[in-house]
Amino acid sequence: MALALAADQTGILPDRMIAALAQDHTIRSSVPFAADQIQPASLDLRLGATAYRMRASFLPGPHALVTDRISELALHEMALAHGAVLETGCVYIVPLIEALALPSDIAASTNPKSSTGRLDVFTRVIADHARAFDQIEAGYQGPLYAEISPRTFPTLVRQGSRLSQIRFRRGDAVLDGSSLAELNARERLVDSLDADVTSGVAISVDLASHPTSPARAGDAKAEDIVGYRAKRHTALIDIDRRAGYEAADFWESVAAHRSRSLILDPNEFYILASKEAVQVPPDYAAEMVPFDPLMGEFRVHYAGFFDPGFGYAAAGGGGARAVLEVRSHEVPFILEHGQIVGRLMYERMLSRPQRLYGQGIGSNYQAQGLKLSKHFRT
Numbered sequence: 001m002a003l004a005l006a007a008d009q010t011g012i013l014p015d016r017m018i019a020a021l022a023q024d025h026t027i028r029s030s031v032p033f034a035a036d037q038i039q040p041a042s043l044d045l046r047l048g049a050t051a052y053r054m055r056a057s058f059l060p061g062p063h064a065l066v067t068d069r070i071s072e073l074a075l076h077e078m079a080l081a082h083g084a085v086l087e088t089g090c091v092y093i094v095p096l097i098e099a100l101a102l103p104s105d106i107a108a109s110t111n112p113k114s115s116t117g118r119l120d121v122f123t124r125v126i127a128d129h130a131r132a133f134d135q136i137e138a139g140y141q142g143p144l145y146a147e148i149s150p151r152t153f154p155t156l157v158r159q160g161s162r163l164s165q166i167r168f169r170r171g172d173a174v175l176d177g178s179s180l181a182e183l184n185a186r187e188r189l190v191d192s193l194d195a196d197v198t199s200g201v202a203i204s205v206d207l208a209s210h211p212t213s214p215a216r217a218g219d220a221k222a223e224d225i226v227g228y229r230a231k232r233h234t235a236l237i238d239i240d241r242r243a244g245y246e247a248a249d250f251w252e253s254v255a256a257h258r259s260r261s262l263i264l265d266p267n268e269f270y271i272l273a274s275k276e277a278v279q280v281p282p283d284y285a286a287e288m289v290p291f292d293p294l295m296g297e298f299r300v301h302y303a304g305f306f307d308p309g310f311g312y313a314a315a316g317g318g319g320a321r322a323v324l325e326v327r328s329h330e331v332p333f334i335l336e337h338g339q340i341v342g343r344l345m346y347e348r349m350l351s352r353p354q355r356l357y358g359q360g361i362g363s364n365y366q367a368q369g370l371k372l373s374k375h376f377r378t
Helices: 015-023 066-073 177-187
Strands: 027-029 043-046 050-054 074-079 084-086 091-101 107-112 121-127 141-150 155-157 162-170 201-204 225-230 251-255 261-264 269-278 284-290 298-300 320-328 333-336 340-348
C-alpha cells in the first residue's frame, strides 16, 4: 500500500491519502476521477451505467452477493448513459463506478451528499455480504452499489451522477467527552457559551424568526421564514442541474409561529436549520448522528458528513448553520425551538487536508444559514 502509517495512527483519511488509495488501486475505477471528486475528507461516488428497479430494499447478508439479490428482485433494467427518471416511492439499485480493495486496517462509511439529502432522495450504499447499510468493513474487496429511493421529487440521474460520498478511516478516532470539551474550549465549535458537548455537540432546531433570513419560496415575509416544506406532484429535478429551478415551484415557506414551535405533518418533508452555528477545525471531521434513536417520530439529517473547514473562519465560514432535512413518520409531531435533534460527532483526521471545505473546491454551503439545495435559484 502506498500509505506509510505508524501502527498507532488513527483517524479519517484526508484528500491526499484518498488520492494515494486511488493511485494504489485500493479505490478502483475504470473511469478517471473528476477534478473535484475528492473532497477534504471524502470521495464522491458516481453512478454506473445501469439502474435496476427493485421489488424491495434489501441487505445481501453474509452469504450473498448484491448481484444475486438483483437477479431475484429486479423488476426492470434501465440504461443511464443518456439519463433516466427515478420515480418517487420506487427502489432502485445502481452499481457504482468505484469499487474497493481495502487493506485490513482501513474501513469506510458512506452518506448521501448534502444536495441529495436536501432533495429528499433516500440514498444509501451497500456492499457484497453486507449486514448494514453505509458501512464497509476493513479489508473489503469488491463492488459498491447505491440504493436510491426518491421520496418527494421525481429525479433525473445519469451515468456519472454523484449522490453519495465515502469516508475512509483507520481505527477509532471519535473524540470522547473530555477531548471534545477541550477542543470546544480551544476552538469554540458552536456559537453558544453553554454548548452541550457531553456526547457529541448537541444540535437543536431553530424555529424563531430572524430579520435577515432571505425569502426563497412562497409568500412569507423574510423575517418569518424558519423552513420550507416540499410540495407534492411537482416537475422532476435533474440531479446534475445547478440553479435550474424556481424554488417556489417545489417548496412552500414555513413561517415562524408565535409559539416558536412547528407541527410536523406525517410523511411530509421539511428543510429547517440548526439554532447553533457550528465549525469543524482543519484537523477534524464531523458527522451528524441522531440525538436519540428512541425518538422515532421523525428523522433528521439524511446527509451527515461535515468536512474539515466547514464553517471555519479561516476557510471563509465564521460559523455555519447545519441544515436539517426532516421527515415525520406516521403521526404528527411537535418540534419546539431549541429542541435537540442531533449530535455532531467529531473525529480526528490522520493529517490536515490540502484544501479545506470552502477553499476552491466548489463547496456550496460554506457560511450557510437556512438554505435549499444548489438546484434552486436564490
